[in-house]
Amino acid sequence: MPNGNAHTVSAFDNDMGQLRALVSEMGGRAEAAIAESVQALMRRDLDAAARVVEEDRKIDILEVEVERQVLRLIALRGPVADDLREALAALKIAGIIERIGDYAKNIAKRVPIIQDAKSIEPMAILPAMGRAAADMVHDALDAFAARDAQKALDVSMQDKAVDDFYNSLFRALLTCMMESPQNITPSAHLLFIAKNLERIGDHATNLAEMVYFAATGQILPDRPRGEDMLAAERV
Amino acid sequence: MTRIDPIFAIIALLLLVGGTIGAALAGESSVVAAITLLTGLLTALFAVISRRRDEESVAAPPPPIALSSLPPGIDELIEAVDDPMLLVEGRLVKHANAAARTLLGAHIVGEDIRLAIRHPAAAERLTGRTSSSEAAWRIAIDVVGVGERERQWQLVMHQLRGGNRLVRLVDRTATYATERMRVDFVANASHELRTPLATLLGFIETLEDGKAGNDEVTRARFLKIMFREAKRMQQLVDDLMSLSRIEAEKYSVPHDPQALLPLAQEVRDSMRASRQDVDERVRIDAAPHTADVIGDRAQLSQLLYNLIGNALKYGRPGTPVRVSLDTAPSGMVRLTVADQGEGVAPEHLPRLTERFYRVDAGRSRSLGGTGLGLAIVKHIVERHRGRLDIDSVVGEGTTVTVLLPAAPASSSNRNANATETNRNGLSGIAGTA
The missing domain is CATH 1.10.287 (Helix Hairpins)
Structure with missing residues (x-):
């Protein structure tokens, strides 16, 4: 019941509530996957990593379920205005969360690969970066649950922090590779992991954009961006 | 029909x-x-x-008993509980108490429970996808990051009549923090002990070498540093020991009356040896007719030593440190130590009395602090059944207020003589933050 007004057809409210609950559950799983994959990486815990990979299947199943529900909702109830926005946003958000889950899975998959590598110093930054990215997803999902446009706006502002983490890790890992050729393989994997986290941050921003759209019907105003590394390289 | x-x-x-x-x-x-x-x-x-x-x-299954048909007063009862609680009918949150609304947001009432609590294990349990045997129900789920980040919750579910459920969140943050503090303490203590030791070993090795060892000036300089580091280590061990001693005596309430004013003067006098500016900066005054306190003499002087020492160290050079004694409205004796320094930011205040907690580690160490001073103060105050308050305004200074139980008036006179005989009680003093 968007904006707190109940519909005459209470079945619609039920459907919508169910849909939102499914999306929220997906989100909870993705959030947990990020935290657990980074923790598995830091603890070099292969079992935990395998569990993250396994759990990702459930996110995929949920996404199919969300798609089915949205299709059914639109076909049977013909929602308009904010209801339609909400249904479409749910569909897109489910897609985004599925991607976030995939990134977390990808991080977990790299745990066995760098299992035997000696410790790489810049790795110490990863937990903080993972937390920053997971915080964004967390806040975006909170905004979704509360239909809070302002909170969604706040989330899109946090992305810069994650980008900065990525940029500094990029440099640190590059230095690490130059120091010793032995470091190249694990450093490259860590670079991908950092990139994955950075992408999670971007997707959290997309998520916030959809929440903002569903709540207000407007596209989120442009956000401040982190330093664009690619632009800097060209100079 | x-x-x-x-x-x-x-x-x-x-x-x-x-x-x-x-x-x-x-x-x-x-x-x-x-x-x-x-x-x-x-x-x-x-x-x-x-x-x-x-x-x-x-x-068709019987419809769940509507929660509105629960005995009247139940809502009120749940509202009064501090733990966040949700009444769930089917999957919908029918009622959330004030704590739950603050934590999860007021919007959750009427929504699906999965929207309120996003946790994989909780979602599975709440939607009944896993086996819902009675035993499985009772197992609590650890949930992190509901509401604020870093907070640890335990989610407990209870089956109610007619398929309704009571979902309760129990805050375990403090328990986890205690556990972490214990682990941290061991790590911190070893670290703090190792640092001066490493310095000592380094200098000893260098002095063994003929070149450096034979040079008079270098040797003197090195020995001075070594002496300082050894002193610091001794201080730390003393602090650790007094902390554990105070903790061991935690439950034996002291019963001797002590006059704080002469004690404070004594502490000031004893500080002259290590600091030159004590006399001009420390001002002690007591309101007339301030009662004695019930306390342990050695511990009270240690408390004064730590508080005045901190005020001298963290107050700006040359600024006065005011030590005052008076009677609080509650009848307890109030000891106030105020400095004029940079003050402490509000976010640090709750953690100041944690062992090894430092606002600025480098500065504290360079001033010879062990990070245990205020922890010792806190434990002494606790043992005396008193109260410790720290007020601080950034840029202006810090005021530490200690409330101690007053001795009955009759015993005060006897104490006037006692202070003279107990002069040596000060020898065990150690430590500042």
Whole structure:
């Protein structure tokens, strides 16, 4: 019941509530996957990593379920205005969360690969970066649950922090590779992991954009961006 | 419905039989017979339909008892509980108490429970996808990051009548923090001890080498540093020992009356040896007729030593440190130590009395602090059943207020002599933050 007004057809409210609950559950799983994959990486815990990979299947199943529900909702109830926005946003958000889950899975998959590598110093930054990215997803999902446009706006502002983490890790890992050729393989994997986290941050921003759209019907105003590394390289 | 059913059947049967007999007996009243027959048939049909409808209603599960039909006052009861609590009917949150609304947001009422608590294990349990045996229900789920980040919750579910559920969140943050603090303490203590030791070993090695060892100036300089580091280590060990001693005595309340004013003066005098500016900066005054306190003399002087020492260290050079004694409205004796320094930011205040907690580690170490001073103060105050308050304004200074239980008036006189005889009680003093 968007904006707190109940519909005459209470079945619609039920459907919508169910849909939102499914999306929220997906989100909870993705959030947990990020935290657990980074923790598995830091603890070099292969079992935990395998569990993250396994759990990702459930996110995929949920996404199919969300798609089915949205299709059914639109076909049977013909929602308009904010209801339609909400249904479409749910569909897109489910897609985004599925991607976030995939990134977390990808991080977990790299745990066995760098299992035997000696410790790489810049790795110490990863937990903080993972937390920053997971915080964004967390806040975006909170905004979704509360239909809070302002909170969604706040989330899109946090992305810069994650980008900065990525940029500094990029440099640190590059230095690490130059120091010793032995470091190249694990450093490259860590670079991908950092990139994955950075992408999670971007997707959290997309998520916030959809929440903002569903709540207000407007596209989120442009956000401040982190330093664009690619632009800097060209100079 | 079931009760009416046989009556319908009998009427239908009677009408049917009556109609048939009527039709057979009198041919001219066939219209009446036909109507009777028709009515009979309709009644029979109605009976059958009503029976079927009845069966359907039996097959469907009984609707859950609406939470609004719970005994009155339950809402109020749940509202009064500090732990966040949710009443869940089916999957919908029907009621959330104030704590839950603050934590999860007021929007959760009327929403699906999965929207309120996003946790994979919780979602599975709440939607009944996992086995819902009675035993499995009782296992609490650890949930992190509901509401604020970093907070640890335990989610407990209770089955209520009619398939309703009570979801309760128990805050475990403090428990986890205690556990972490214990681990941290060991790590911190070893680290703090190792640092001066490493310095000592380094200098000893260098001095063993003929070149450096034979040079008078270098040797003197090195020995000075070594002495300072060894002193710091000794200080730390002393602090650790007094901390554990105070903790061990935690439950034995001291019972001797002590006069704080002479004690404070004594502490100031004893500080002259290590600091030159003590006399000009430390000002002690006591309101007239301030009662003695019940306390342990050695520990009280340690408390004063730590507080005045901190004020001298963290106050700006040359600024006064005011130590005052008076009687609080509650009848306890109030000791206030105020400095004029940079102050402490509000976010650090709750953690100041943690062991090894430092606002600025580098600065504290360079001033010879061990990170245990205020922890010791806190434990002493706790043992004396007193109160410790730290107020600080950034840029202006910090005021530490200690409330200590006053001694009964009769015993105060006796104490005036006691202070003289106990002069040596100060020897065990150690440590500042």
